[in-house]
Amino acid sequence: MKKVIILSLHLGYGGIEKSIAALANILCEKYKVEIICIYKLYDKPAFNIDERIKISYLIESDLPIKVANYKVLLQKGHFLKLIKKLTQDYFRKLKFISFLKDGISGIFMYPKRFSVTKNAIKDAEADIIISTRTFFNDWLADYAPPNVVKIGWEHNHHHNNERYAVDVVRSSKKLDYFVLVSKDLKKFYTKKLRKYPCKCVYIPNLLDSIPKRLAPLQEKRLISVGRLSQEKGHIDLLKIFNQLEKRHPDWHLDIIGDGPERDRLETYIKSHKLQDKVTLHGFQSKEYIDNMLHKSSLFVMTSYTESFGIVLLEAMSHGIPCVAFSSAEGAKEIITSGKNGYLIKNRNSSAMIKKIEDIMKKEDVRKELGKQARKSIKQYTKEVVQEDWYNLLEKKVKK
Numbered sequence: 001m002k003k004v005i006i007l008s009l010h011l012g013y014g015g016i017e018k019s020i021a022a023l024a025n026i027l028c029e030k031y032k033v034e035i036i037c038i039y040k041l042y043d044k045p046a047f048n049i050d051e052r053i054k055i056s057y058l059i060e061s062d063l064p065i066k067v068a069n070y071k072v073l074l075q076k077g078h079f080l081k082l083i084k085k086l087t088q089d090y091f092r093k094l095k096f097i098s099f100l101k102d103g104i105s106g107i108f109m110y111p112k113r114f115s116v117t118k119n120a121i122k123d124a125e126a127d128i129i130i131s132t133r134t135f136f137n138d139w140l141a142d143y144a145p146p147n148v149v150k151i152g153w154e155h156n157h158h159h160n161n162e163r164y165a166v167d168v169v170r171s172s173k174k175l176d177y178f179v180l181v182s183k184d185l186k187k188f189y190t191k192k193l194r195k196y197p198c199k200c201v202y203i204p205n206l207l208d209s210i211p212k213r214l215a216p217l218q219e220k221r222l223i224s225v226g227r228l229s230q231e232k233g234h235i236d237l238l239k240i241f242n243q244l245e246k247r248h249p250d251w252h253l254d255i256i257g258d259g260p261e262r263d264r265l266e267t268y269i270k271s272h273k274l275q276d277k278v279t280l281h282g283f284q285s286k287e288y289i290d291n292m293l294h295k296s297s298l299f300v301m302t303s304y305t306e307s308f309g310i311v312l313l314e315a316m317s318h319g320i321p322c323v324a325f326s327s328a329e330g331a332k333e334i335i336t337s338g339k340n341g342y343l344i345k346n347r348n349s350s351a352m353i354k355k356i357e358d359i360m361k362k363e364d365v366r367k368e369l370g371k372q373a374r375k376s377i378k379q380y381t382k383e384v385v386q387e388d389w390y391n392l393l394e395k396k397v398k399k
Contacts, residue, residue: 141174206385214319228259321369
C-alpha cells in the first residue's frame, strides 16, 4: 500500500485545513495517509479526520494560538507583515509586555519551523508528499527523498498580485505536479509553468457529504458562512442587510464563523440596533451549520476575494440559491448568474440589494434557483473528486 504524506501548517479552523481533512479522508480508503503539521493549535483537529489517518505535530507551542486571528498572513508565510499587524494590535491594546514576550518567541519560532519541517521531509518514508503552502513547495522540492512524487496544492488565488504569482511559480517549478482548485488557476499557472517539467492539474475541492433533504426555502432567513476577517466583507454584508431590514423587517440574517472582525461587526450591529435581526453564531460544527442551512432561504457572499468558495457548494447542496459579488473569483466558477444564483459585478451594493429583494419576494424564483443549485454540485461530489486524485496519485495524467 502506497503512503501519502500531506504537509499542513496546522489543523485548526480554516478553508485549507478543511480541505486537507476532506482529502485525507478520501485518500485513506486506498492509501496509508499521514498528516504532518507544524503547529498544534488545539487538543484535536477542528474538522473530522478518519481514525486510520496518522497525525504528527512538529511543534507544540501556544504562540500560534495567539496569532490564530491573523491566519491569512500566517498561512501565506508573510512573517514580517504578521509581526507588523501584531505590533499594531498589541500596542493599541497597550499589551507591551505580552508583545515583547510573544515577539521574541516568534523570532525564534520561525527558524525552528524551517528546521523541523526540513528534517521531517528528509526523513519521510512516503511514496507521495503533498504540499499545501508555497513555503512547503520550496522545502519539498529541496529536501524530499529521491523517487518521492512531489505534489503542490494551491488554494489561494493570486488576485492579480504578480509578486505572489511569481513566488508561487518559483516555488512549484521543481515539483512533479501542481494541483489547482479552479479551472481559471489551472489555465493561469499552466501558462506560467510551461517551461518547467511540473504538470498543472485541475482538481476542485470536494463536498464531503450531500444532505438527503433540501431546504424548504420558506423561512425568512439569509445566511452567510465564513471566517470573520476583512477580506470576507462582512461589514458590507451588514450594511446591505441594514437597508434590506428597513423594508423587510421580518427577515433575519445568520452569520456563522469567527475571527478578528467580530468586535467590529458586533459594534456595527449594536449601533444600528440590529441585535434582534442579526445573529453571530461563531465557529460551529458541520452538523450545526447544516441545520442552519436547512432553515435558510438564501446564501449571501460578500467576499472581496475567494479562491474557491466551498461554502457556496455546501449551500447549493441544500438547494439554496446563492448571491455573491463577482470579486470573489472562486464564485464565478460555481455560480451561473440567473440559473443557480446571481453574481453582482463591481461590488455594486445597490444591485445586490435589488437582487436579494427580488429573491426574497418570490418563493417560486427561490425554489427554481435552488433546484438548479442542487444540480450544479455533481462535479464536486466525493466520488468524482476522489477518482481525480486517484488518477493523479497513480500517475494516470499526462506529464
